[in-house]
Amino acid sequence: MTGNAASNTFGLGADIIARPGSWIFRHKASFLRNESNDVLVAKSFDYLARAQKTINPRTAAFAEYNFFRDRFAGVVRRNAVTGGIALKAVSTATQ
Secondary structure: EEEEEEEEEEEEEEEEEEEEOOOEEEEEEEEEEEEEEEEEEEEEEEEEEEEEEEEOEEEEEEEEEEEEEEEEEEEEOOEEEEEEEEEEEOOOOOO
Protein backbone atom coordinates (compact mmCIF):
# COMPACT_ATOMS: atom_id res chain seq x y z
CA MET A 1 0.00 0.00 0.00
CA THR A 2 1.27 3.40 -0.93
CA GLY A 3 -1.19 5.51 1.07
CA ASN A 4 -2.30 7.46 -1.99
CA ALA A 5 -5.89 7.72 -3.12
CA ALA A 6 -7.30 8.59 -6.52
CA SER A 7 -10.21 11.01 -6.57
CA ASN A 8 -12.12 12.61 -9.43
CA THR A 9 -14.66 15.39 -8.99
CA PHE A 10 -16.85 16.97 -11.66
CA GLY A 11 -19.15 19.89 -10.99
CA LEU A 12 -21.24 22.01 -13.30
CA GLY A 13 -23.60 24.88 -12.59
CA ALA A 14 -25.53 27.60 -14.36
CA ASP A 15 -27.74 30.50 -13.29
CA ILE A 16 -29.73 32.30 -15.99
CA ILE A 17 -31.84 35.38 -15.25
CA ALA A 18 -34.03 37.20 -17.79
CA ARG A 19 -35.82 40.48 -17.02
CA PRO A 20 -38.34 41.26 -19.80
CA GLY A 21 -40.46 44.24 -18.74
CA SER A 22 -41.95 43.79 -15.27
CA TRP A 23 -41.12 40.06 -15.16
CA ILE A 24 -38.11 38.21 -13.77
CA PHE A 25 -37.45 34.62 -14.91
CA ARG A 26 -34.71 32.57 -13.28
CA HIS A 27 -33.38 29.08 -14.02
CA LYS A 28 -30.61 27.65 -11.88
CA ALA A 29 -29.07 24.17 -12.11
CA SER A 30 -26.12 22.39 -10.55
CA PHE A 31 -24.64 18.91 -10.88
CA LEU A 32 -21.91 17.25 -8.81
CA ARG A 33 -20.24 13.86 -9.20
CA ASN A 34 -17.33 12.48 -7.16
CA GLU A 35 -15.41 9.21 -7.45
CA SER A 36 -12.77 7.95 -5.06
CA ASN A 37 -10.67 4.92 -6.00
CA ASP A 38 -13.11 4.16 -8.87
CA VAL A 39 -16.10 4.10 -6.48
CA LEU A 40 -18.90 6.62 -6.91
CA VAL A 41 -19.18 8.42 -3.55
CA ALA A 42 -21.32 11.46 -4.39
CA LYS A 43 -23.78 12.47 -7.08
CA SER A 44 -26.36 15.23 -6.84
CA PHE A 45 -28.55 17.38 -9.06
CA ASP A 46 -30.46 20.55 -8.15
CA TYR A 47 -32.76 22.62 -10.38
CA LEU A 48 -34.76 25.79 -9.66
CA ALA A 49 -37.21 27.69 -11.88
CA ARG A 50 -38.81 30.94 -10.72
CA ALA A 51 -41.14 33.49 -12.33
CA GLN A 52 -41.80 36.82 -10.63
CA LYS A 53 -44.12 39.65 -11.70
CA THR A 54 -43.68 43.15 -10.27
CA ILE A 55 -47.01 44.58 -9.12
CA ASN A 56 -45.68 47.92 -7.86
CA PRO A 57 -42.21 49.16 -6.75
CA ARG A 58 -42.52 47.36 -3.37
CA THR A 59 -44.64 44.30 -4.20
CA ALA A 60 -44.23 41.28 -6.49
CA ALA A 61 -45.97 37.93 -6.95
CA PHE A 62 -43.92 34.80 -7.62
CA ALA A 63 -44.12 31.08 -8.38
CA GLU A 64 -41.18 28.72 -7.93
CA TYR A 65 -40.37 25.05 -8.61
CA ASN A 66 -37.38 23.22 -7.12
CA PHE A 67 -36.14 19.68 -7.86
CA PHE A 68 -33.36 18.05 -5.84
CA ARG A 69 -31.78 14.59 -6.03
CA ASP A 70 -28.94 13.25 -3.85
CA ARG A 71 -29.22 9.50 -3.26
CA PHE A 72 -26.05 9.46 -1.17
CA ALA A 73 -27.76 11.84 1.27
CA GLY A 74 -30.92 9.72 1.19
CA VAL A 75 -32.92 12.03 -1.11
CA VAL A 76 -34.28 10.02 -4.04
CA ARG A 77 -36.20 13.02 -5.36
CA ARG A 78 -37.64 16.14 -3.79
CA ASN A 79 -40.11 18.36 -5.62
CA ALA A 80 -41.20 21.66 -4.09
CA VAL A 81 -43.68 24.13 -5.53
CA THR A 82 -43.90 27.54 -3.85
CA GLY A 83 -45.84 30.68 -4.60
CA GLY A 84 -46.52 33.93 -2.84
CA ILE A 85 -46.13 37.65 -2.51
CA ALA A 86 -42.75 39.31 -2.00
CA LEU A 87 -42.68 42.63 -0.15
CA LYS A 88 -39.68 44.96 -0.24
CA ALA A 89 -39.15 46.23 3.33
CA VAL A 90 -36.56 48.88 2.44
CA SER A 91 -36.62 50.80 -0.81
CA THR A 92 -33.61 53.09 -1.19
CA ALA A 93 -31.41 54.18 -4.05
CA THR A 94 -28.85 51.67 -5.28
CA GLN A 95 -25.49 52.05 -3.54
